[in-house]
Amino acid sequence: MNRTAEFVLGLIGGITGIIAAGTTMLAGLFMTAASVATMEDFGSLFGFGAIAFGVLIFLMSGFAIVASCLIKANAKLWGIILIIIGGVGFVLIQLLWIVPGVLLLISGIMCVSRKPPYEDF
Template sequence: MNPRKIEFILALIAGITGIIAGITGIASGGILAAFFGSEELSNATSMTATDSEVLVAAGGFAIIFSIIALVLGIALLVFAVLIKRNAKVFGILTLVAGAVGFFLVGLLWIVPGVLAIIAGIMCLVRKVETV
């Protein structure tokens, strides 16, 4: 039996859901930027040009942070594969990637973040018996 199977599965699911969170963030940031950048909305809601520019900039930042979260999701997939080689190093990297995602996309990162943090802690704490 594979000694790090649980950590592998948790990190793999974290990576897949992290990719989904990144793509969702990119889409929502694009919709935010496109929706609030339209002149029809600012005319209909009496928003000033400054308000509209700020909301478009917020959508741009959401896209940038979501792209970084997407890269973290892909990195979690790579870490899941490499956990079996060096559990301590990739456990720390998985733990850090899981924590950093919360600062990037917030609530979208709940599932991948919690799973990555659990997998990282298990890699660092759990002793595997060699047969």
């Protein structure tokens, strides 16, 4: 069965997730650098936390790209995994994960809900 729409939505969701990860890590680097320059320990903690969240977003986005590439092999399994990645991202990351999460959830729901056409032998 042709799963091009699910593949493209999952791929775009993963790519936008990687962009969100880069933005988060860059903001964390700026917060850390600003707090080191002003001798604040609290800002440094937020900076390192943002870098850690950026790494988490990057890993989730990479796994979403792999899952979207493997949709044609087993659509139900990888669709459920895309739903899990999108949902966990909404719970953990919230604001930066809106666009990637929605795209991954739509892709996963399409994988799970679409039935293969009936073939009469």
